[in-house]
Amino acid sequence: MTALPTQRLTRRLLASLLFTLPLAPLQAQEFTATTDPARAQVTLPEPANPALPSLILIGDSTVRNGRDDGQGKGAEGQWGWGTPIAHYLDTSKINVVNRAVGGLSSRTYRSSGHWERTKPFIKRGDWVVMQFGHNDASPVNDNSRARGVLRGTGPEKEDINNLLTGKPETVFTYGAYLRGYIAEIRAAGATPVVASPVIRKRWEADGVTVTRAGGNFAGWAAEVAKQEGVAFIDLNEWGAKRYEGLGKAVVATLFPPDPETVHTNWLGAAVNAQLVIAGLLQNKVLPEDVYKQRFAPDGSDDRPVVDARKVKVEAPRDAKLPSIVLIGDSTVRSGGQNGAIGWGERLAPLFDTQRVNIVNNAIGGRSSRTFFTEGRWASVLEQLKAGDWLLIQFGHNDGARIGDPAGKNRGSVPGLGDETVEDTRPDGSKEAVHSFGWYLKRYITDAQAKGAKVVVLSPIPHKDRWKPEQPRDFENYAAWGEQVARAQGAHFIDLTLLVAQAYRAVGAERVDGFFSDARTHTNDAGARFNAERVVEGLKRLPDNFFQNMLAKPSKLRLE
Template sequence: MRMTKLMLLAFLALFLVQFQTNAQQKITIYTVGDSTVKNGRGDGTGGLWGWGDYIGQFLDSTKVRIENHALGGTSTRTYQNLGLWDAVYKKLKKGDYVLIQWGHNDDGPLNDTIRARGTIKGISDKSEKIVNMITKKEEVVHTYGWYLRKVVKEAKEKGAIPIVMSPIPRNKWKDGKLPRNNTSYGLWAKQIADQEKVTFIDLNDRMASKLEKFGEANVTGTYFYKKDHTHPSAKGAVMAATSIIEGLKVSTNPLKNYILENPVIKLPRKTNLFLIGDSTMAENNNENAVGWGVMAPRYFDTTRVNIVNKARGGRSSRTFDFEGLWEKTKSEIQPNDFVIIQFGHNDAGKIDSEKFRGSINGIGDETQQVNRADSLMETVHTYGWYLKKFIRETREKGATPIVMSLTPRNEWPNGKVEQRSTTYVKWAQEVATEEKVDYIDLSDKVAQKYQVLGQEAVKAFFPKDHTHTGRAGANAVAETAAEQLRGLKKLKISDLVLGKKEMEELPPLELVK
């Protein structure tokens, strides 16, 4: 037995040594640059990515590995002043590669109290002595080309292979064309690459030519967002990486030998936002009873989120569970998804007759045995009990539950919009507090808007009855729900909602099918 254990330990040690040896033998590809190479933490916040996050998917990961050392907001100057290049330089070994791309931020002021990141234009040895208004220290500022050349030369000193790129194009169109930077930073990057005899890839022109084939209308919202003309989406970042790979293929650079023949590119999985509730949220196939969930996609970045409307007309928290609708929904939930829970309109029904959809008032553990018309015995729980079940089982799936109160009805006692603030609104909030989940009092937020619009204007939102909205009413509720979700800054869902300005620029409702 002891000999067997010793043999196992010896085998494990040998495996670890071999693993470490293989890891050391891998060539490292370092990427250095600004936010168009790595945006933020490289996690797609705001839907924005850098090409350095995807370039590795085109290369043989058994032979090379990627280290993305780019940092948003940096120029050739500040990247080095902050010691970021020194950190890469110390790690470089012979045969490694350094992919280099700057230029977007080098055009800023040489000296100011905000960033002081600009460089002198061109590639000459011209310099300017300043007292940096941020650091309060003397600094000699050089040209863009001087800083770029320094990185290239120092990479070569270590036996590494630098590859220089022109900056990606900005999504700013003029007469159906994207402006090139071949008279500024793209030109200067090429000049340095030529003088230092290293590979240059005109990423700017390669990517711009691809985008122009699609046209501005198809590019904005797919490869770039309207809110940001500089930082690409995941698809835009992949296009930039593809352009680099294409440039490598026609070069003599040895990195081309590690390009996969048929790479499988994986874009980030879309986040699912599940909606569970009743007809005030559901898709009801009735223009006079449109649930707000039908209009919800209008207010989200649907390139990154799927709105999965599982709400069903006529259901209460009880029947949504009893009929297996929750179980079916739960089977589709994945980690990092979101579930919005909103019930109450039908929970006030009868518990033991007719539609058998009423739940017990409150949020306690009381139960009632009901002999249904189909001779099945059912244990009925409180409204709050069902909400807690949905919340807890959502969390078990690794997803995030959000509780919303029910929507207000078109009833105006004493000139005020009716709200069930002492029953279902109150109980939903109590459940959310007890379970420590985010809560949105949609009833109150929508009611506030109704009060401003006035009773006559709101009447048009309810063409069928006092509970169900038409298309315009559903849109007003969906917009309010999205605004409140955007306010949940601690949750990723807030990042998936359109910004205030983007909402204001949405096409009129009558133009939307």
């Protein structure tokens, strides 16, 4: 079996990050090492709309850092995941209330009075996610922070005269503190969720394996969650796998400069926020309609894939006319699901349909691989005839991780070669997965054998990947598509670049109004805009076929 190059996973996971989310700093007083936790008056946010249910977060600086403003350094400063997570949820339906405090442990969050100040905001029907552990290994009793807990999950306790506060205190185990929060959350009629501490940027000697913390606080958090029957989010193990997939060099970009190994920058906080979203989804914690974007632990889209057998193959309206046949994913055809419209659904009004059929056989959730393996291509191919044109656009789902169930058996091998990777289907059968280029070549040669001409289009760009200063979106898929098209005598349109250039011309404010979700799927306005860009690309091809097929007058415009 051929090993998968790490570059594919790296690009896939990086592409899933919303690193251009607007920053919304909250007013807070920074908690410092010399501050007495019993006296600290940290201003924390309250539910924006008390009538709504709330997702309340408690924890340390990896959830909410300092003033929650990146220390004035913008996206490169230190951020906790509790800030970007709000951008993945519909805050018109749920409050996201980040009550975490930097520098505290499961013990001092309670002893400092922050828990007592947070409890009044917890009501029946709310959810409370707790993530402690990074500071719990500190000394139990010193004159600096006195924030450590007893190790383990048992009933052990220790009576001390706190050197920092000058008062007697009974210190309990990490597990005992978590159980205390769980009991009080339940008593308020809310649902507790336990998360293990986020993974640190620490690598084993091989440079490819991330050092886990499963034997201590992460393991104890999991143990308590299991004992208490509450949802558990494994940020330790999931984070380690994400980092290993990204690789050491890329992970370094998720943190402020060395020697920082704990606190992430904005991009790293977004990675951890996506893991929390994945955990909430996996545990069925929140209502389905509050998610603006869904994630699996590997960063892929968690939305269920529609059954292809329930989507009828579209036939040409007039079999005597030539047809422009479209195959692709949900960015070509979404069918209005959650307000999403693909550009292929708005292509017909731009053509004279008395001269040509527009046949959109794209289907949501598909990759170059699954459109072929599920039999969809065979059905489309039956209808192709000499004189037709086939337009192909895949790539959005091809980066799914082969072998990971979260990838939904959609990932293709990166590149153009003939190598294969074995994947296991849900029924246990094995599949030899080919390269992205291999599948494109198959579509092209099959269509050409029927006398049709072919145009390969690179994927439309994401909402957050079209500005000049940002990395080019779908760089590899565009390059592979162009190489295969040229080699097979087909045409190629760099739709990624064409749309990105048009987005730059109209500006960010208008582009923001083109999408039905956080970054991928267009609404009606966006679909129309991108359909016009497709026609622009078709008009530039050397064949004059499309010039006489366009609707009159031309509807192509940017304004």
